[in-house]
Amino acid sequence: MTLHLAIALDGDSFAAADWTTPVRQADEARLDFVTFQDSFGGRRPDAVQVAARVAPLTRHVGLVPVATTTHTEPFHLSTALATLDHVSRGRAGWQVRVSADPAEAALLGRRAPLEFDDLFAEAGDVIEVVRRLWDSWEDDAIIKDVATGRFIDRDKLHYIDFAGAHFSVKGPSIVPRPPQGQPVVAALAHDERVWSRLDVDVYFVTPDDAGQAATIVRRLPGKKVFADLAVSGRTTAETADLIAAWSATGLAGFRLHPGGDHGVRAITGELVPELRRRGLFTPSPRRRLRERLGLPPAVNRYQEVARA
Amino acid sequence: MPKQIILAAHFPGVNNTTVWSDPRAGSQIAFDSFEYLARTAERGKFDFFFLAEGLRLREQRGLIHDLDVVGRPDTITVLAALAAVTTHLGLAGTLNATYHEPYELARQLATLDHLSGGRAAWNVVTSPGAFFGENFRRGGFLDHADRYVRAGEFIETARTLWDTDGGEFAVTNSQFDIRGRFGVPRSPQGHPVILQAGDSDGGRELAARHADAIFSRHHQLDDARRFYRDVKDRLAGYGRAEDSLKIIPGVSYVLGDSDADAQEKAHHIRRQQVSPQTAILLLEQLWNTDLSGYDPEGPLPEIDPVLDESDTIIKGRAGMYPDRLATANEWRARAEAKNLSIRDLIIEVTGRQNFIGTASRVAEQLDEYVQTGACDGFILVPHLTPAGLDDFVDQVVPLLQERGVFRTAYSGTTLRGNLGLA
Numbered sequence: 001m002t003l004h005l006a007i008a009l010d011g012d013s014f015a016a017a018d019w020t021t022p023v024r025q026a027d028e029a030r031l032d033f034v035t036f037q038d039s040f041g042g043r044r045p046d047a048v049q050v051a052a053r054v055a056p057l058t059r060h061v062g063l064v065p066v067a068t069t070t071h072t073e074p075f076h077l078s079t080a081l082a083t084l085d086h087v088s089r090g091r092a093g094w095q096v097r098v099s100a101d102p103a104e105a106a107l108l109g110r111r112a113p114l115e116f117d118d119l120f121a122e123a124g125d126v127i128e129v130v131r132r133l134w135d136s137w138e139d140d141a142i143i144k145d146v147a148t149g150r151f152i153d154r155d156k157l158h159y160i161d162f163a164g165a166h167f168s169v170k171g172p173s174i175v176p177r178p179p180q181g182q183p184v185v186a187a188l189a190h191d192e193r194v195w196s197r198l199d200v201d202v203y204f205v206t207p208d209d210a211g212q213a214a215t216i217v218r219r220l221p222g223k224k225v226f227a228d229l230a231v232s233g234r235t236t237a238e239t240a241d242l243i244a245a246w247s248a249t250g251l252a253g254f255r256l257h258p259g260g261d262h263g264v265r266a267i268t269g270e271l272v273p274e275l276r277r278r279g280l281f282t283p284s285p286r287r288r289l290r291e292r293l294g295l296p297p298a299v300n301r302y303q304e305v306a307r308a
Numbered sequence: 309m310p311k312q313i314i315l316a317a318h319f320p321g322v323n324n325t326t327v328w329s330d331p332r333a334g335s336q337i338a339f340d341s342f343e344y345l346a347r348t349a350e351r352g353k354f355d356f357f358f359l360a361e362g363l364r365l366r367e368q369r370g371l372i373h374d375l376d377v378v379g380r381p382d383t384i385t386v387l388a389a390l391a392a393v394t395t396h397l398g399l400a401g402t403l404n405a406t407y408h409e410p411y412e413l414a415r416q417l418a419t420l421d422h423l424s425g426g427r428a429a430w431n432v433v434t435s436p437g438a439f440f441g442e443n444f445r446r447g448g449f450l451d452h453a454d455r456y457v458r459a460g461e462f463i464e465t466a467r468t469l470w471d472t473d474g475g476e477f478a479v480t481n482s483q484f485d486i487r488g489r490f491g492v493p494r495s496p497q498g499h500p501v502i503l504q505a506g507d508s509d510g511g512r513e514l515a516a517r518h519a520d521a522i523f524s525r526h527h528q529l530d531d532a533r534r535f536y537r538d539v540k541d542r543l544a545g546y547g548r549a550e551d552s553l554k555i556i557p558g559v560s561y562v563l564g565d566s567d568a569d570a571q572e573k574a575h576h577i578r579r580q581q582v583s584p585q586t587a588i589l590l591l592e593q594l595w596n597t598d599l600s601g602y603d604p605e606g607p608l609p610e611i612d613p614v615l616d617e618s619d620t621i622i623k624g625r626a627g628m629y630p631d632r633l634a635t636a637n638e639w640r641a642r643a644e645a646k647n648l649s650i651r652d653l654i655i656e657v658t659g660r661q662n663f664i665g666t667a668s669r670v671a672e673q674l675d676e677y678v679q680t681g682a683c684d685g686f687i688l689v690p691h692l693t694p695a696g697l698d699d700f701v702d703q704v705v706p707l708l709q710e711r712g713v714f715r716t717a718y719s720g721t722t723l724r725g726n727l728g729l730a
Contacts, residue, residue: 014422014493016391040411043474043491046419052388053423056343072412075363075443076382083385087339107411109486110446137379146329149585152379154372157365170442172372174362176337176379 002282003243004253004293005272006064006226007264010037012044016053022264023054026061029268030283032292033062035095035186035255040068040104048080055088062289064093064186069126070119071099071108075169077126078133085178090288093184094130096198098123118165120197125164127185127199132160134182135300136172158302180290181298195220201295204228204255210246217250224252224293232259236270240278247280252293313678313713314521314556314685314727315705316400317349318358320693322366324590325560325659326377327580327691334694336377339389344694346390349397352701353715355726356398356429356501357390358523358687359383363407363440367623368589369598375586377693384416391424398723400429400503405458406436407444410465410484417500418470418492426496426722431503431523432514434459439623456510458483463502463518470499497724503556507535516542520729521554523687526662532557532682554684554727561663561670561688563699574664577691578655587651590658594629594636596621604651608643612636667703674704675713 007026011018019036026034038047047065055063063084067077077094085092098119099105105113114122141156160171186202189195195203202224207213217225227246231239243254256271258264275281284292319342320326327333335341346357361383366373383401390399399420403413413430421428434455441448450458461483469477473494478487504511504519515522516539527535540550562577564570582590584604592599596614598621613632614621629635643653663670677683690696708714720726 014419014495016423016425020392041489041491043489043493045422045492046416048385049388049416049419049423052385053392055389056339056392071409073407073444076408079362079382080385083382086337086381087342087386087389089339103488107486107488108409109411109484110409142379144328149583150374151328151377152372152374154374157372157378167445168442169444170364172365174365174379175381 003247003251003275003280004032004224004226005275005281006033006035006062006253006255007031007267008035008037008228008255008257009264010044010257012042014045019050020054020057022258023058023061023063025264025268027058029272030060031268031272032253032284033064033091033093033184033289036063036065038066038068039097040071040099040107041101048084051092052084052087055084055091058088058091060091060287062091062093062184062292063088064095064184066095066097068097068099068104069123070114071104071110074126074129074167075133078130079173079175081130081183082134082173082175082178085180085183086175090179090290092178092180093186093202093289095204096123096127096185096187096200116193120194122164122166124197124199125162125166129160129162129169131182131185131199132162132301133169133171133173134178135302136160137175137177138300138303139177139181142176177300180288181300182290184289184293184295189216189220189225192219202226202252202293210249213246213251214249224295225250226253226255227251228257229254230257230259231263231267231271232257236266236274239271240274240280243275243280244278310711310713311678311684312715312728313674313708314554315352315354315714316356316358316398316556316685316687317345317354317697318558318687318689319345319360320377320690320696321360322362322377322380324376324581324586325689325691326693327577328377329580329583330692332695333692336693337379337381339386341694342381342386342390343393345690345697346394346397348695348697348701350394352697352705353718354397355685356400356427356723357387357394358400358431359386359402360431361402361404361433363404363435364443368592369600369621373589375583375589384420387428388420388423391420391427396427396718396726398427398429398501398726399424400431400501402431402433402505404440405432405434405462406450406455407440410462410469410479411486411488411490414466414469415490415492417466418495421495421497421500422492426724428495428497429501429503429723431505432459432463432519433505437623456514459504460514460518467499470495497722501723501727501729512539512542515539515553516548517546519553520724520727521556521684524555524557524683526557526559527682529677529680529682532677533680536681536683552729554729556685556687557683558687558689559662560659560691561700562661563667563670563703564665567665567669570664570666574661578660581659581691582651582655584651587654590654591650593622594632594639596632602650605649608640608650608653667699667707671704671707671711675708675711678713
């Protein structure tokens with residue numbers, strides 16, 4: 001089977017070229033996606049904007065920024081990611097992050113840090129709201145019917161009426177449904193307590209060996225599980241050997257951490273050709289990230305209700 | 309050298325100025341549309357591109373408004389993408405001080421300023437109402453009287469963060485109590501350009517104190533000069549020079565081969581902008597009650613407007629009529645005198661284009677506004693997405709350049725530099 005390949009970018013540069021160069025390399029190598037690290041209080045640019053900044057300059061690669069559920073308004077999160085999907089023509093994703101850090105909370109000044117259970121329960125609520133808002137416009141809501149003077153069929157727009165323990169959101173979204181319907185949602189899954197709480201498509205894990213990787217995959221049925229893998233400190237052949245050894249575990253693929261300025265070039269210029277030679281990686285011809293990853297088409301939950 | 313004109317391109321909005329029924333009208337959400345208008349503006353050597361913000365879809369009679377363009381993107385995400393396809397053009401967006409937070413917004417604007425090489429601008433607005441609040445964690449928490457307090461403290465706080473060069477800050481005021489490390493090194497402009505939208509006394513004072521430019525309403529020449537004078541005279545009180553605050557009204561225009569041709573086109577566009585259904589809807593905004601039973605081609609209602617302002621029929625838009633009954637009587641008298649239907653009347657009394665004529669006449673009028681102290685430039689609001697500025701850039705810009713009042717090449721390296729701001 002062919003594996004999916006991603007690159008984790010965690011640079012701290014504010015110069016656009018330091019982002020466009022590696023992302024274009026990943027795009028040209030036909031990698032499936034790149035992730036953009038982010039956190040509040042860290043010295044690096046806003047990841048959603050970095051992803052948007054590189055979107056018009058790339059054509060294939062998925063763009064998956066980290067964004068934090070704990071402080072950012074769920075409505076803004078949903079519309080920003082939907083917009084990233086529009087500007088990238090269906091290549092947007094989102095790596096969910098939560099914040100338990102009091103120093104981050106003090107930057108916003110709106111609330112005290114939450115304990116683990118509340119933090120993840122709330123993150124689950126935020127993902128639910130973000131997803132509902134993405135579905136709050138049906139794909140064919142824009143009708144432009146001159147005879148009746150109507151631009152939209154308002155019956156195809158839906159209030160989401162979410163009310164949870166920490167916030168409520170009325171909807172619908174201001175942004176028409178994104179090209180993918182539902183952009184790809186990802187999260188770290190190092191702590192297995194999060195597994196049942198978050199409705200995500202892609203999990204990032206760090207197994208110690210192939211056996212552990214296979215166990216995790218078995219316990220996360222229906223999810224695309226990616227192993228995080230540091231490339232630095234290994235030769236291309238060693239990395240390729242490791243990927244080959246883990247390729248039969250059921251992992252969907254690997255997220256490679258380049259480490260250092262030349263890491264991306266080493267991945268795209270050396271490792272990717274080697275994996276292609278070994279038949280472990282075949283670039284997908286698909287342009288939309290869901291399709292690249294083999295995720296099913298995103299059925300609109302409100303359209304389903306309307307049909308029922 | 310005559311005074312130089314500032315020009316900006318407003319992406320068509322979600323109101324009936326934007327004509328969607330025209331066969332040439334393109335998508336309001338596809339990135340191609342934003343890219344097209346931004347590239348057109350940059351081809352025309354414009355100062356900046358402008359994008360408004362949506363926080364909730366408009367409603368009328370408790371239903372989602374369906375007669376105008378509906379749906380728009382997240383502001384700053386589109387601006388970041390436009391930074392990739394333009395080089396000199398400023399990138400301005402509305403971001404609401406009520407429903408954003410200073411740390412997050414200051415970080416986003418500083419990031420945009422870095423990623424665009426010094427082209428970021430922020431149009432500050434506030435919304436007190438509970439209507440938008442239903443989409444946000446904190447709800448509609450802001451009293452109407454506090455909106456300029458929040459806007460002012462928000463701007464001061466953002467400036468404090470931008471001045472840290474990525475280091476530590478601590479801010480405590482009536483709206484915010486925040487501290488920590490900002491994390492974004494000083495951006496190319498230092499402070500992104502700040503626009504303030506709103507012509508009220510409070511808005512003028514806020515602008516005089518904090519803003520680099522006012523996105524104002526268009527006025528006739530004499531009123532515009534009075535507005536200009538009033539705002540500029542407030543600057544000295546804050547120790548500011550007169551040219552440190554630019555006044556840039558949003559304006560519409562129609563070009564024709566002759567003045568008569570332009571007038572005819574303008575009337576055609578007005579009829580597109582005011583469909584029969586839209587005529588009733590705009591009438592309801594004054595009458596503040598359901599008028600769906602009235603014939604748009606018939607006479608105005610004999611019933612009087614509903615004066616209860618606590619529950620207006622339209623949600624998600626600022627109130628426009630301070631004295632509903634007086635305006636209604638005025639409209640009825642006018643319709644009767646000229647034998648106008650509801651639709652004809654609405655076409656006459658709402659939103660007529662501001663500059664109508666040949667390219668040469670429009671260039672002359674725009675220049676007169678700027679040279680005689682009525683404004684410093686214009687935010688042009690086209691009625692078609694995305695090609696609505698093509699004729700202006702092709703026909704009017706060269707005439708302004710010939711007059712020596714508009715650049716033929718970008719000279720500054722940042723938006724601030726192009727605007728002549730310190």
